[in-house]
Amino acid sequence: MKEVTSLETIQFGTQIWTGDDALAGLEKIDSQRIFLVTDPFMVKSGALDQITMHLNVKNELSIFSDIQPDPPITKVVEGIKALQSFKATLLVAVGGGSAIDAAKAMKYFAQKVAEDSPQLDLIAIPTTSGTGSEVTNFAVITNAEKGVKYPLVTDDILPKVAVLDANLVLSAPQNITVDTGMDVLTHCLEAYVSINANDFSDALAEKGFQMVFEYLPRVSEDGNDVEARQKMHDASCIAGMAFNMVNLGLNHGIAHAAGARYHIPHGRLNTILMPNIIAYNAEMNDGFWEEPNRAATKYANLARLININAANPKLAVQSLIDNIICLRKVLKMPASFSEYGISKDLFESTKAEISAAALKDGTTVANPRKPTVADVTDILNRSFM
Missing domain, CATH: 1.20.1090.10 (Dehydroquinate synthase-like - alpha domain)
Known part of the structure; x- marks a missing residue:
């Protein structure tokens, strides 16, 4: 028998919903307290309605939209406080890499600061076609005072579901x-x-x-x-x-x-x-x-x-x-x-x-x-x- 000298473990932990009816899959979610992380543009433009219309009938929603590019640690901390106050049972991130990275960081640090906090599943819904953050165990957060970016790398932040719907990126400027x-x-x-x-x-x-x-x-x-x-x-x-x-x-x-x-x-x-x-x-x-x-x-x-x-x-x-x-x-x-x-x-x-x-x-x-x-x-x- 040949000796095994190395072992690679390859795992794809995120379920991917893609195609014209990808967002319709959200209607399967029932009786959850959903903490939805997004950016101000998604709210002001009304684009977020494409997502919330599939969620707000059977679930309770709290929307946290105070997200900015290169999400700073201070915003992550604010999000964690709001998430815990709402007693969320599910985390949904809607937006570009900044919103998804911020949600990942909230998920990770919420568990660290309060070990009795429930493990929250994360559903990532990208509205840009670039970061790939919806299927990665990476996030980048920023210390704005020091001007330093910190990568966060752990399987604990890997989204459970990624929803890929081209209709969400149709309005993206050139x-x-x-x-x-x-x-x-x-x-x-x-x-x-x-x-x-x-x-x-x-x-x-x-x-x-x-x-x-x-x-x-x-x-x-x-x-x-x-x-x-x-x-x-x-x-x-x-x-x-x-x-x-x-x-x-x-x-x-x-x-x-x-x-x-x-x-x-x-x-x-x-x-x-x-x-x-x-x-x-x-x-x-x-x-x-x-x-x-x-x-x-x-x-x-x-x-x-x-x-x-x-x-x-x-x-x-x-x-x-x-x-x-x-x-x-x-x-x-x-x-x-x-x-x-x-x-x-x-x-x-x-x-x-x-x-x-x-x-x-x-x-x-x-x-x-x-x-x-x-x-x-x-x-x-x-x-x-």
């Missing part, structure tokens, strides 16, 4: 659509070259990668393209399943650190960094004819999925980078920190702090190359120009 869509692409790229990557995560990352290149330009041009909307919604979830297994990498490590200082939308920040991260991971500075490392070989695999054919893997990687830069232009996204509007003075005064924070970020540990402060500083410099 800038949010492309920001979140390029975040999906970042998730696919980083999961694929992660040091923890496996056959299962690779399959998901490959599919999500192809879907972004096919459907993101379509939905950027026509937000009412329902097929493209649903495909990007599904791609976001697929990418979330991939990186939830294997973590991310330096692109997100820098984005978390820089985002806390510059307040650039997360997907937009990832997109500015992306070409330089790929070049770094693939060791492109060593020249096209050097033996490709593992990351370069894997990036070349992805390149072939979008019909980039090159016998030399590093030439394929360069073509992949060029295609991403072209996609970024098509989507009308900034190519650098300076183009976004970050001043030279602010950049110079913060890049050392950002570099140090990026190396400590929980996502950086899965990067295929182990970066130094000098490496991160160089990537930041290239991304500023």
